[in-house]
Amino acid sequence: KAGVTQTPRYLIKTRGQQVTLSCSPISGHRSVSWYQQTPGQGLQFLFEYFSETQRNKGNFPGRFSGRQFSNSRSEMNVSTLELGDSALYLCASSLHWWTGVENEQFFGPGTRLTVL
Amino acid sequence: GENVEQHPSTLSVQEGDSAVIKCTYSDSASNYFPWYKQELGKGPQLIIDIRSNVGEKKDQRIAVTLNKTAKHFSLHITETQPEDSAVYFCAASWDYGGSQGNLIFGKGTKLSVKP
Numbered sequence: 001k002a003g004v005t006q007t008p009r010y011l012i013k014t015r016g017q018q019v020t021l022s023c024s025p026i027s028g029h030r031s032v033s034w035y036q037q038t039p040g041q042g043l044q045f046l047f048e049y050f051s052e053t054q055r056n057k058g059n060f061p062g063r064f065s066g067r068q069f070s071n072s073r074s075e076m077n078v079s080t081l082e083l084g085d086s087a088l089y090l091c092a093s094s095l096h097w098w099t100g101v102e103n104e105q106f107f108g109p110g111t112r113l114t115v116l
Numbered sequence: 117g118e119n120v121e122q123h124p125s126t127l128s129v130q131e132g133d134s135a136v137i138k139c140t141y142s143d144s145a146s147n148y149f150p151w152y153k154q155e156l157g158k159g160p161q162l163i164i165d166i167r168s169n170v171g172e173k174k175d176q177r178i179a180v181t182l183n184k185t186a187k188h189f190s191l192h193i194t195e196t197q198p199e200d201s202a203v204y205f206c207a208a209s210w211d212y213g214g215s216q217g218n219l220i221f222g223k224g225t226k227l228s229v230k231p
Binding site: 058 | 150157161205207218220221223224
């Protein structure tokens with residue numbers, strides 16, 4: 001079974017540009033979560049999608065947005081890039097989003113975004 | 117909101133020794149505590165998790181203990197091997213509209229196992 005795939009793996013942008021990152025979850029998984037990882041702040045939750053609906057959102061500005069398609073694939077977009085947006089963006093998929101069920105999150109390898 | 121603190125930030129042990137990483141959380145409503153291992157160039161991988169209705173869980177050389185009263189949980193790795201070298205993250209989450217997607221992570225522990 002293929003794991004979580006993220007494209008592209010590396011990306012270089014300049015300040016003010018926008019960027020779109022893509023995540024394909026494990027086949028059959030319907031929940032996708034996004035995280036930002038930086039040396040200073042560590043792993044921070046961005047948002048979670050299930051059945052094309054955003055279920056949870058972390059404490060990030062509105063420049064960060066996402067969406068999920070009917071096939072569970074997800075994209076996240078960052079507009080008006082800032083230097084501080086340089087980070088590893090991780091996507092994780094899981095079967096469900098409700099509690100009470102074993103619901104392990106499987107992470108992809110991430111997209112390394114560098115903002116110059 | 118929830119806050120997870122993790123110690124130590126770096127840990128160096130000799131092969132065969134044990135390693136212990138500790139985390140504390142602030143929100144008593146947290147009920148799920150996973151541990152992830154992240155190797156260079158890879159995403160985090162779940163190695164063990166524990167729920168608040170269990171005090172201890174073991175999987176071969178890895179064990180996790182949870183003390184709900186003190187709000188802390190620990191990862192224990194016995195008989196460490198060089199391939200255990202990685203960054204380890206603890207995390208916590210709780211019921212939030214029925215979702216457990218919003219994991220709150222500790223800052224990570226870089227474990228080095230010296231042959």
